[in-house]
Amino acid sequence: MHGHAMNVALHVSLGVCGLLVGLVPLLSIKGAAVHRRFGLIFVGLASMVLLTALIADVAYRQPIALLAASLSAGYQYIASLRALALRTHGPNTIDALLAMAALAGCAALIASMNAGTASWSPMIGYSTAGYLASIALYDLSRPLWAKVWLQRIRPLDHGLKMAGCYFAMFSAGMGNLFKNLQPWSQVLPSSLGLLVMLVLAIMYWHRLRASRARLVDAATR
Numbered sequence: 001m002h003g004h005a006m007n008v009a010l011h012v013s014l015g016v017c018g019l020l021v022g023l024v025p026l027l028s029i030k031g032a033a034v035h036r037r038f039g040l041i042f043v044g045l046a047s048m049v050l051l052t053a054l055i056a057d058v059a060y061r062q063p064i065a066l067l068a069a070s071l072s073a074g075y076q077y078i079a080s081l082r083a084l085a086l087r088t089h090g091p092n093t094i095d096a097l098l099a100m101a102a103l104a105g106c107a108a109l110i111a112s113m114n115a116g117t118a119s120w121s122p123m124i125g126y127s128t129a130g131y132l133a134s135i136a137l138y139d140l141s142r143p144l145w146a147k148v149w150l151q152r153i154r155p156l157d158h159g160l161k162m163a164g165c166y167f168a169m170f171s172a173g174m175g176n177l178f179k180n181l182q183p184w185s186q187v188l189p190s191s192l193g194l195l196v197m198l199v200l201a202i203m204y205w206h207r208l209r210a211s212r213a214r215l216v217d218a219a220t221r
Contacts, residue, residue: 004060011052015173018045022166026196030159030204042166043081049169050074065125066172068109069186072132073168075102079139080161083154090146095139102136120175124183135161156204160197167193 022045024038053070056062075098082095106129113122142149149157167189175186 004056007052007055007059011049011056012173014045014048014052015169018042018049019166019170019173021045022169026163026166030155039162042162046073046077046165046169050077063120063125064109064113065120065122065128068106068125068128068132069168069172069175071102071105071109072128073165073172075105075132076135076161076164076168079135080158080165083158083161086150086154090150091139091142096143099136099139102139103133106130106133106136121183124175124186135164152208156201159200159204163197163200164193167196 021038022042025035025042028035028038050070050073054074057067057070078098079095082091082098086095109125109129113125171186171189171193174189175182178185
């Protein structure tokens with residue numbers, strides 16, 4: 001139990017630091033130096049947060065709904081970094097295997113869903129697994145439109161998934177911190193995350209359309 005307490009303390013400390021640092025790339029101009037610099041720091045912190053969560057999930061009995069939150073954050077983290085790395089070609093076999101593994105994880109979580117606990121109800125587990133499954137299915141569809149994805153969607157894919165990882169961490173943290181207010185202490189941060197992701201998508205498409213309009217205008221002069 002002493003080791004578990006140390007792991008939890010490390011997990012919480014790194015999580016708080018990650019959420020604070022992650023605000024900078026989330027709110028800064030995408031692609032700018034400050035975005036990249038603080039983004040790298042967040043990636044490092046998030047990797048440690050996910051590692052300590054994995055240790056707790058494997059070594060100690062955790063509610064199924066909390067396992068779903070860990071799976072959601074972990075998959076979006078890895079998939080976001082994959083989208084960032086795919087600069088010259090579309091998603092490949094590795095990405096398909098990751099998506100299928102996520103779907104298998106969702107199926108296993110749903111099949112083993114139990115009554116949960118007072119602070120981690122099945123509703124949270126089912127909704128998280130459903131959300132993650134929809135992302136994984138989207139990822140499996142990308143090879144069908146790889147050229148369009150590579151030309152227009154890749155940066156947005158990276159940004160939205162990393163934002164999803166951020167808010168998955170935020171939601172799980174609030175859910176653990178305010179257990180007596182569940183499910184709202186987790187639902188509200190998740191809802192905020194979806195709203196932020198929607199705003200980021202709208203802003204991205206606005207910049208993309210403006211950039212294309214400038215190119216057309218320059219070509220016709």
